[in-house]
Amino acid sequence: MRQDHLxxxxxxxxxxxxAVLDRARAVADAPAAYAxxxxxxVLALCFFEPSTRTRMSFDSAAKRLGMDTIDMGDVDxxxxxxxxxxxxxxxxxxxxxxxxxxxxxxxGAATLAGERVDVPVVxxxxxxxQHPSQTLLDLHTIREDHGLDDLTxxxxxxxxxxxxxxxxxxALTEFDASQHFISPESLRLPRSVRFDLHETGxxxxxxxxxxxxxDELDVLYVTRIQKERFPDENxxxxxxxxxxxxxxxxxxxxxxxxxxxxxPRVDEIAPDVDExxxxxxxxxxxxxxxxxxxxxxxxxxxxxxxxDGGAExxx
Amino acid sequence: xxxxxxxxxxxxxxxxxxxVEGGQALNVLAILGIDGSEGFGVSVGMNVPSDRLGRKDIVxxxxxxxxxxxxxxxxxxxxxxxxxxxxxxxxxxKNRVTRPDSVTGVLSCPNRNxxxxxxxxxxxxxxVVADGVRCDYCATILRTxxxxxxxx
Numbered sequence: 178m179r180q181d182h183l184x185x186x187x188x189x190x191x192x193x194x195x196a197v198l199d200r201a202r203a204v205a206d207a208p209a210a211y212a213x214x215x216x217x218x219v220l221a222l223c224f225f226e227p228s229t230r231t232r233m234s235f236d237s238a239a240k241r242l243g244m245d246t247i248d249m250g251d252v253d254x255x256x257x258x259x260x261x262x263x264x265x266x267x268x269x270x271x272x273x274x275x276x277x278x279x280x281x282x283x284x285g286a287a288t289l290a291g292e293r294v295d296v297p298v299v300x301x302x303x304x305x306x307q308h309p310s311q312t313l314l315d316l317h318t319i320r321e322d323h324g325l326d327d328l329t330x331x332x333x334x335x336x337x338x339x340x341x342x343x344x345x346x347x348a349l350t351e352f353d354a355s356q357h358f359i360s361p362e363s364l365r366l367p368r369s370v371r372f373d374l375h376e377t378g379x380x381x382x383x384x385x386x387x388x389x390x391x392d393e394l395d396v397l398y399v400t401r402i403q404k405e406r407f408p409d410e411n412x413x414x415x416x417x418x419x420x421x422x423x424x425x426x427x428x429x430x431x432x433x434x435x436x437x438x439x440x441p442r443v444d445e446i447a448p449d450v451d452e453x454x455x456x457x458x459x460x461x462x463x464x465x466x467x468x469x470x471x472x473x474x475x476x477x478x479x480x481x482x483x484x485d486g487g488a489e490x491x492x
Numbered sequence: 493x494x495x496x497x498x499x500x501x502x503x504x505x506x507x508x509x510x511x512v513e514g515g516q517a518l519n520v521l522a523i524l525g526i527d528g529s530e531g532f533g534v535s536v537g538m539n540v541p542s543d544r545l546g547r548k549d550i551v552x553x554x555x556x557x558x559x560x561x562x563x564x565x566x567x568x569x570x571x572x573x574x575x576x577x578x579x580x581x582x583x584x585x586k587n588r589v590t591r592p593d594s595v596t597g598v599l600s601c602p603n604r605n606x607x608x609x610x611x612x613x614x615x616x617x618x619x620v621v622a623d624g625v626r627c628d629y630c631a632t633i634l635r636t637x638x639x640x641x642x643x644x
Contacts, residue, residue, distance in 0.1 A: 185631075262612050285607035285629025289614060304605050306630060369631040372621070 180479065182291040182298040183472065186309040186344035187373055191351040198317050200471035201464070208241060211470060215477055216243035221274035223249050223267070224301070225257065225281040230440060230462060231301050231311070235278045238469035247273060264293050271296050276477060279303075297476035305338040305367075311439055312344040314468040315398070318461040322435045323395045326353040331390055333359040334400030334420055334445060336366045341439040342400055343370045350377040357390045358383045361416045364402065387422070388429075396435045397422075397455075399445050423447035427455055437461050501535070506554040508576040508583075509563070514539050516569050517549035519639050523565055523598055524558065532556050545572060564592040568625065569639045594619050599634070600643035606630035616643070 180188065204211050220239040224232050232248070239246050249270065257266060263286055270277060271294040279290050280301040287300030287307070302308045319325060330349065336342050336358050347370070349356055356374075358366055358381060365383060366374075374381055384390055391397070402420055407413035421444060427434065438446055438458040450456050512520055517536045521527070528534060533554035542548035563575050567589040577585035597615040601608045608616045608629050618625035624635035634641060 260611075263607070263610070264612050264614070281607070282605070283607040283610050284603060284605055284631075285627065288629045289607050289612060303607075304630075368633050369626070372626075372633055373631075 180476070181295075182287075182300075183309050183476065184287045184291050184298065184300045185307045186312045186347040187307075189309065189348060189351070194313065194316060194348060194351060197313055197468070197471050197475055198320055200475060201313075201317050201467040204470045204474075205467040208467070208470075211242055211474065213243040214474060215239075215275075218242075218244045218275040218477065219273065220244050220246045220473065221249070221270045221277045222246055223270060223277055223279045225252050225263075225279075225286075226302070228280055228301070230465070231280065234462075234465035235299075235301065235310075235469055235473075238466050238473060241466065242470055242473060244275075244473075263289060267294050267298075276473060276480070297480050299472065299476070302340055304340070305343075306340055307344045307347075308340040308439075309344045309348075310465075310469055310472055311341045312348045313472060314461065314464045315341070315345050315437065315439070316348060317464050317468050318437060318457055319396055319435065321464075322433070322457065325349075328352065328354040328395050329357070329393050330354055330396040330398060331357045331359055331387065331394045332398045332400070333387060335364045335402045335406065336360045336400075337364045338403070338406060339400045342398075343367070345398065346370055346379075346381075347373055350374060350379040355380040356382070357394070359385070359387050359390065360420070361385060361402075363416075364406065387420070387426070391427075391430050394430065394434055396437060397430070398437045399442075400439060401441070401443055401445055417445070421445050421447065422450060424449040424453055427453060430455065502581055503533070503535070503552050503554045503578055504581055505579055506532070506552065506556055507558045507563075508578060509551040509553075509558075509566070509570075510548070510574045510576060511542065511545060511572045512549040512551060512566075512570040513545065513572065514547035514549055516639060517551050519569050519642055520549070520551050520566055520573075522642050523569070524553075524562065526553060530556075560587060560590075561592070563587075564589055565595050565598055567591045568595065568620070569642075591620050594628070595625060598643070599625065599638065599641045601627045601630060601632055602634055602637075602641055603627065603630050603632040606632060 236246050267290045276297040278299045278301050279287050281303050284304040284306035286303045291298045332342055402417045404413050434455050435457045436455040440462055517538050535552040537550040539547045557577050566573050573589045575587045576583045595618045599618055608614055617628040624633050626633045
């Protein structure tokens with residue numbers, strides 16, 4: 178990957194993705210070899226929205242590379258609550274750190290941050306936009322089970338606002354993957370994501386039920402349907418109930434179906450699925466460590482003038 | 493030219509933007525950033541009968557020659573527009589507008605949750621795609637209602 182920042186999954190080529198995933202596998206196989214690789218460097222965690230696992234995952238990944246981390250803390254207690262712009266905030270933090278991880282409630286925030294600073298920026302979620310580092314760990318999980326070609330995947334739940342879905346769908350167009358999107362009518366893919374899929378000629382199908390496609394799937398990627406997306410709570414309960422799965426739902430699935438979820442889940446995957454051979458969501462979350470280590474390692478290497486390949490970086 | 497035909501007088505020097513879709517003349521001026529304060533003579537004809545368009549608008553800007561890059565952005569709301577450069581009452585150059593690759597600072601993003609609509613020091617930037625424009629920041633695509641999002 179010869180990039181300064183990771184802002185959106187649409188910027189990633191197949192080679193970029195495979196390079197990071199190969200490195201993630203190497204990290205997972207021999208983590209000690211990476212332990213001091215970026216000692217003395219600092220990663221800034223800038224979360225303008227609550228996050229537990231993404232923040233901790235980047236924190237842990239950085240420390241396992243020998244880095245220190247600094248965290249701007251909750252938005253309520255930071256200068257943002259005094260009205261400072263994102264542009265100013267990231268410019269200031271750029272001086273404190275060698276790379277920056279950003280989560281923000283507005284779509285396009287990471288693009289803006291990437292334009293304002295020279296250190297690598299990783300988009301850890303921008304509103305209902307993109308979440309590309311999640312996609313890399315999703316792809317790593319899929320690759321370990323099935324490989325990334327000749328793949329049939331069902332992506333179910335909130336496809337409209339789900340940033341993990343938008344990034345995953347875009348990245349899968351780089352592979353020979355057939356994508357089934359399963360959601361209520363009101364939460365179908367947004368026009369912009371559909372546009373990109375159409376442009377790449379991706380094989381996609383949209384359904385409002387899981388059952389007709391379940392037995393074809395290698396992977397079922399479930400996302401949470403959030404209550405606040407519905408004006409009426411009764412409507413939410415009626416709709417959300419149709420997109421919940423349990424062990425019984427999966428009886429007609431292929432034996433080697435992999436069930437994934439970006440977490441946190443609420444009730445869209447019943448706990449009895451955890452005990453089946455299909456469940457992979459906890460490994461998926463754990464894969465965040467080697468994948469984010471590989472990603473940070475790659476971006477920092479690109480950003481270092483005398484690093485391996487730094488001279489070829491197109492800045 | 494008879495009294496009946498005379499709607500907007502000829503200009504000596506400047507730019508005539510002709511064949512603008514009826515009703516879009518004020519948007520044309522907005523996109524060009526012309527509000528009268530510059531001191532140029534500006535004439536606007538609206539809903540003038542046209543063989544080609546049925547009804548058209550015409551905008552004449554005196555003493556200012558608009559460059560091709562300045563007027564290309566008009567193609568988004570007035571794709572049929574023709575640009576006439578006038579010197580000493582003669583049309584010396586006649587061009588069509590062509591679609592630019594991108595548009596900066598002219599449109600506002602319709603996505604209220606886009607970072608360009610937050611209180612940031614930032615100019616909007618849209619890529620021109622097959623049948624509309626697309627926000628460079630949040631990727632929202634704007635198709636039919638572009639004129640409603642002119643923000644200049």
